[in-house]
Amino acid sequence: MVCMDGFVLPHVYEPVELLDKQKSREFLPDYQPADILDPAHPKTFGAFADPSTFTEFRYQQFEAQIKALAKIEQVAREFEESFGRYYGGLLDGYFLDDAEVVIVTLGSVIGTIKDAIDAMRSEGKKVGLLKVRSYRPFPVQALRKALKDASVIAVIEKDVAIGGEAGLVTDLKAAFYNSSIRTPIIGFTAGLGGRDITVKDIRKIVAKAEDARKGIESEFEFLNLRTEIL
Numbered sequence: 001m002v003c004m005d006g007f008v009l010p011h012v013y014e015p016v017e018l019l020d021k022q023k024s025r026e027f028l029p030d031y032q033p034a035d036i037l038d039p040a041h042p043k044t045f046g047a048f049a050d051p052s053t054f055t056e057f058r059y060q061q062f063e064a065q066i067k068a069l070a071k072i073e074q075v076a077r078e079f080e081e082s083f084g085r086y087y088g089g090l091l092d093g094y095f096l097d098d099a100e101v102v103i104v105t106l107g108s109v110i111g112t113i114k115d116a117i118d119a120m121r122s123e124g125k126k127v128g129l130l131k132v133r134s135y136r137p138f139p140v141q142a143l144r145k146a147l148k149d150a151s152v153i154a155v156i157e158k159d160v161a162i163g164g165e166a167g168l169v170t171d172l173k174a175a176f177y178n179s180s181i182r183t184p185i186i187g188f189t190a191g192l193g194g195r196d197i198t199v200k201d202i203r204k205i206v207a208k209a210e211d212a213r214k215g216i217e218s219e220f221e222f223l224n225l226r227t228e229i230l
Contacts, residue, residue, distance in 0.1 A: 004107070005107045005108045005158060005191075006158075007193055007194035008108060008194050009108055019083055023082065023083065026082075027078075027079070027082050027083075065136065065137040066137060068137050069090065069134070069137050069139060069142075072089050072090055072133075072134055072137075073089035073090060076088065076089035077089070087133070088131065088133050089133065089134075090132075090133055090134045090139035090142045091130055091131065091132060091133060091134075091139060091142050091143065091146055092130075092131040092133055093128065093129065093130050093131070093146060094114055094117065094128060094129035094130075094131070095117055095121060095127065095128040095129065096128040096129070096130060096146065097128075098126055098128075099126050099127060099128025099149075099150060100126040100127075100150065100151040100152070101125075101126065101127045101128070101150070101151065101152055101153075101154065101206055101209045101210060102127075102128045102129070102130055102147060102150040102152075102153050102154070103117075103127070103128070103129050103130070103153075103154050103155075103156060103202070103205070103206070103209075104129075104130045104132065104147070104153055104154070104155045104156075104168065104172060105129070105130075105131065105132070105155065105156040105157060105168075106131060106132045106133070106135065106157070106168065107157075107158060109156060109158070109190075109191060109197050110129065110131055112197055112198065112199060112202060113129050113156070113202050114129065115199055116199040116202035116203060116206075117129055117202075119199065120203070120206065125206070127206055128150075130143075130146055130147065132168065135167075135168070138171055138175070140175040143172065143175050144175065144176065144179050144181060147181065147183065148181055150183050151183065151184075151213055152183060152184045152185075152186070152209045152210070152212050152213050153172070153183055153184065153185045153186070153209070154185075154186055154187075154188065154205050154206065154208070154209040154212075155168055155169040155172060155185065155186070155187045155188065156188045156190055156197075156202075156205060156223075157169065157187070157188070157189060157190075158189070158190065158191040158192060159189065159192075160189045160192070160222075165187050165219070165220040166187055166189050166220070168187075169185065169186075169187030169220065170187075172185060173185055184212045184213065184216055185219075186208065186209060186212050186216060186218070186219055186220070186221075187219065187220040187221075188205055188220075188221060188222075188223045189220075189221075189222050189223065190222075190223035190224065191223075195224070197223075201223060201224065204223075205223070
């Protein structure tokens with residue numbers, strides 16, 4: 001699953017450092033199409049499956065996603081060896097080792113969160129960040145390992161599941177349900193429609209997370225909701 005902020009990023013640009021073309025070709029495997037269209041031997045391709053085989057097709061897709069967990073980690077390491085860049089495999093942590101409050105998120109808000117964490121760390125606050133790089137397949141075991149020592153978790157995401165909460169916070173709670181981890185988790189929907197998320201906003205979220213260690217008043221909320229126009 002490819003996740004991208006749907007408002008800000010498609011409307012901005014910035015300089016990029018491209019990889020060497022030849023090295024990129026050497027890194028990527030040759031493309032071998034499973035089926036080749038040949039006018040001399042026409043074929044019909046369809047996605048239809050009747051009840052006798054549909055479950056098995058879906059099972060194969062499910063298994064392929066689970067197997068991708070290890071492959072993602074492997075390719076991330078191989079990419080670093082070839083190009084000197086490491087973007088993280090399934091997850092990417094920032095000041096996690098001793099963090100008491102951990103922010104879990106994904107997407108372009110991460111830069112702002114890192115700035116906020118740098119400032120709060122200079123004040124002695126033990127705040128860390130966990131970036132989810134792979135949302136599907138969802139890295140359940142990796143998340144449990146990375147977050148097992150956190151005192152409280154705040155999930156920030158630019159989405160909402162109408163009638164529920166939001167995608168990432170719901171999946172994270174599910175990942176912890178059958179484990180021994182009972183860390184408080186609170187969710188925040190923010191930045192919808194391109195609304196800016198500031199360092200001040202991140203500080204506000206961390207303050208709410210710190211309060212949640214004494215008891216959760218609200219499991220999920222919309223950040224900076226303009227109640228005056230409702």
